[in-house]
Amino acid sequence: xxxxxxxxxxxxxxxxxxxxxxxxxxxxxxxxxxxxxxxxxxxxxxxxxxxxxxxxxxxxxxxxxxxxxxxxxxxxxxxxxxxxxxxxxxxxxxxxxxxxxxxxxxxxxxxxxxxxxxxxxxxxxxxxxxxxxxxxxxxxxxxxxxxxxxxxxxxxxxxxxxxxxxxxxxxxxxxxxxxxxxxxxxxxxxxxxxxxxxxxxxxxxxxxxxxxxxxxxxxxxxxxxxxxxxxxxxxxxxxxxxxxxxxxxxxxxxxxxxxxxxxxxxxxxxxxxxxxxxxxxxxxxxxxxxxxxxxxxxxxxxxxxxx
Amino acid sequence: xxxxxxxxxxxxxxxxxxxxxxxxxxxxxxxxxxxxxxxxxxxxxxxxxxxxxxxxxxxxxxxxxxxxxxxxxxxxxxxxxxxxxxxxxxxxxxxxxxxxxxxxxxxxxxxxxxxxxxxxxxxxxxxxxxxxxxxxxxxxxxxxxxxxxxxxxxxxx
Numbered sequence: 001x002x003x004x005x006x007x008x009x010x011x012x013x014x015x016x017x018x019x020x021x022x023x024x025x026x027x028x029x030x031x032x033x034x035x036x037x038x039x040x041x042x043x044x045x046x047x048x049x050x051x052x053x054x055x056x057x058x059x060x061x062x063x064x065x066x067x068x069x070x071x072x073x074x075x076x077x078x079x080x081x082x083x084x085x086x087x088x089x090x091x092x093x094x095x096x097x098x099x100x101x102x103x104x105x106x107x108x109x110x111x112x113x114x115x116x117x118x119x120x121x122x123x124x125x126x127x128x129x130x131x132x133x134x135x136x137x138x139x140x141x142x143x144x145x146x147x148x149x150x151x152x153x154x155x156x157x158x159x160x161x162x163x164x165x166x167x168x169x170x171x172x173x174x175x176x177x178x179x180x181x182x183x184x185x186x187x188x189x190x191x192x193x194x195x196x197x198x199x200x201x202x203x204x205x206x207x208x209x210x211x212x213x214x215x216x217x218x219x220x221x222x223x224x225x226x227x228x229x230x231x232x233x234x235x236x237x238x239x240x241x242x243x244x245x246x247x248x249x250x251x252x253x254x255x256x257x258x259x260x261x262x263x264x265x266x267x268x269x270x271x272x273x274x275x276x277x278x279x280x281x282x283x284x285x286x287x288x289x290x291x292x293x294x295x296x297x298x299x300x301x302x303x304x305x306x307x
Numbered sequence: 308x309x310x311x312x313x314x315x316x317x318x319x320x321x322x323x324x325x326x327x328x329x330x331x332x333x334x335x336x337x338x339x340x341x342x343x344x345x346x347x348x349x350x351x352x353x354x355x356x357x358x359x360x361x362x363x364x365x366x367x368x369x370x371x372x373x374x375x376x377x378x379x380x381x382x383x384x385x386x387x388x389x390x391x392x393x394x395x396x397x398x399x400x401x402x403x404x405x406x407x408x409x410x411x412x413x414x415x416x417x418x419x420x421x422x423x424x425x426x427x428x429x430x431x432x433x434x435x436x437x438x439x440x441x442x443x444x445x446x447x448x449x450x451x452x453x454x455x456x457x458x459x460x461x462x463x464x
């Protein structure tokens with residue numbers, strides 16, 4: 001970890017306090033002249049592709065989840081070469097401390113952080129509360145777009161296996177816990193897309209058998225920060241029924257909302273093995289001969305067709 | 308592809324055709340900047356609508372909440388349609404699309420609005436930069452306006 005870790009009571013209770021920074025911490029770091037070299041880079045990552053341009057934290061660079069992090073052709077993330085080009089252009093070196101924040105309780109910021117983690121970027125943190133909290137506190141924003149000095153970033157081959165699950169991994173995972181972070185309507189199969197969001201073309205509505213339903217936003221407090229450790233434990237250990245040491249897979253619709261939950265399970269509660277299934281419902285709900293469950297019950301471990 | 312674009316632009320009302328030309332003349336980053344300008348230029352709702360949110364309809368296909376409505380305005384030449392949009396400042400992309408449609412279609416006749424091809428948003432050349440998912444909201448917005456105008460126009464005849 002190249003930049004000092006924030007010490008406060010709330011973070012100290014988490015398994016990996018070094019993965020979060022508060023708005024106070026970031027404001028103080030910026031005031032102390034933290035930006036300008038490649039020691040610390042602040043990244044904004046939003047759902048709305050133009051939101052950064054309306055105003056952002058001074059010195060922050062923009063990374064768009066779709067146009068920067070997704071491969072343009074294959075349904076996959078960019079490769080090591082493209083990631084190196086992106087990081088270098090944003091002034092990020094391999095040992096830079098990257099602080100990511102964004103709109104909607106850091107939903108997309110967590111997704112960007114997860115992609116950084118696929119490339120093994122070591123020190124990447126979330127700004128607790130994200131963009132909305134920064135603005136609600138009346139902190140400085142600007143429309144000035146920084147021109148970072150390009151850095152050198154090595155070409156790193158993505159290492160998906162530890163934190164990314166594919167459809168076959170999920171099929172092999174039955175018997176171990178799954179967390180479905182979508183809305184209750186999507187979980188039960190009443191609808192195949194998010195409330196008030198465009199139809200994204202899943203042929204079937206429902207959930208992966210045995211998955212517990214814990215909508216992602218329940219891990220966030222009113223101000224967009226993560227809930228305290230005790231509250232997260234009540235949610236995931238209590239309600240979802242996870243136990244320490246579990247191997248967990250989280251999913252949603254395309255893997256964005258579940259990145260937020262992945263972060264909570266991995267870094268705040270300290271589950272060693274948590275994978276995000278980014279194919280999520282847009283793959284599972286369309287795949288041939290995969291089992292699904294409709295309704296509010298989790299369902300039982302399925303007998304797989306052809307096995 | 309190029310031929311299709313030319314064909315489609317020909318059926319656009321003058322103001323909208325001009326906006327499309329402006330977008331097409333720019334590079335991708337500048338197109339985004341122009342869309343941002345449109346988001347800033349979207350007029351606020353008149354007071355009579357502010358007090359009556361029930362008169363606005365939500366376009367659920369948009370990623371961020373967007374509400375719109377239309378009003379008829381009789382003038383010597385016939386009936387013009389006025390367009391009204393409401394979208395939060397945290398949703399600049401949605402606001403930008405609304406701004407394009409407002410500047411391009413506000414005050415036109417039903418025939419002019421209904422002649423706009425459904426795939427007009429594709430002509431802005433934003434699909435790659437904005438992503439197809441986000442473009443769907445704009446297509447839905449245009450579709451909703453056309454449906455409302457067609458329904459209002461039927462009642463007149």
